[in-house]
Amino acid sequence: GDSVTQTEGQVTVSESKSLIINCTYSATSIAYPNLFWYVRYPGEGLQLLLKVITAGQKGSSRGFEATYNKETTSFHLQKASVQESDSAVYYCALSFDTNAYKVIFGKGTHLHVLP
Amino acid sequence: EAAVTQSPRNKVAVTGGKVTLSCNQTNNHNNMYWYRQDTGHGLRLIHYSYGAGSTEKGDIPDGYKASRPSQENFSLILELATPSQTSVYFCASRGGDPDYTFGSGTRLLVI
Numbered sequence: 300g301d302s303v304t305q306t307e308g309q310v311t312v313s314e315s316k317s318l319i320i321n322c323t324y325s326a327t328s329i330a331y332p333n334l335f336w337y338v339r340y341p342g343e344g345l346q347l348l349l350k351v352i353t354a355g356q357k358g359s360s361r362g363f364e365a366t367y368n369k370e371t372t373s374f375h376l377q378k379a380s381v382q383e384s385d386s387a388v389y390y391c392a393l394s395f396d397t398n399a400y401k402v403i404f405g406k407g408t409h410l411h412v413l414p
Numbered sequence: 415e416a417a418v419t420q421s422p423r424n425k426v427a428v429t430g431g432k433v434t435l436s437c438n439q440t441n442n443h444n445n446m447y448w449y450r451q452d453t454g455h456g457l458r459l460i461h462y463s464y465g466a467g468s469t470e471k472g473d474i475p476d477g478y479k480a481s482r483p484s485q486e487n488f489s490l491i492l493e494l495a496t497p498s499q500t501s502v503y504f505c506a507s508r509g510g511d512p513d514y515t516f517g518s519g520t521r522l523l524v525i
Contacts, residue, residue: 344418
């Protein structure tokens with residue numbers, strides 16, 4: 300079936316260092332999925348960080364970037380220089396336009412940024 | 415500003431009791447969803463709705479009911495709460511775009 304894999308449950312990075320959070324997906328549909336990164340800050344609900352609905356395109360927001368790579372079925376999240384305020388849980392997710400409800404989330408990666 | 419509001423924010427319930435989690439959205443979105451989020455799991459879909467009067471089973475509906483009396487409101491009902499239902503519950507809405515708007519979550523503890 301369809302799935303999203305985030306291999307790291309927790310990542311710790313020092314402030315101003317670079318970050319990569321890995322995400323790969325598996326999709327049984329012949330259609331390409333929409334890909335998302337959501338973020339959950341402490342005490343808040345999930346917010347959309349960025350989305351890409353076209354294979355090969357890059358999305359960016361708040362200094363974060365992710366490129367939709369259909370060859371490697373990956374959608375890794377990157378940031379060149381993290382800040383302490385980036386500490387949160389990041390969820391990779393996918394959906395298909397053909398199915399109104401079928402959004403599949405990864406297990407989430409908890410980012411700790413050390414001051 | 416369009417929003418999804420959940421109540422209560424925190425709830426302690428006794429085993430066997432009835433629990434109702436409420437969700438209100440001002441986005442005028444047709445689609446609404448209830449998820450639970452547990453450590454080591456991604457968000458798992460419990461129930462969803464295409465509009466007022468409709469409810470559909472998600473991936474883990476057992477032990478839960480849902481009610482969508484209006485466009486704005488979508489409730490999740492635990493008729494006989496069990497400790498295994500201790501979790502954080504998120505409501506979300508979705509309109510024409512593929513992305514969701516989430517509420518802040520309800521933390522439920524069943525003792």
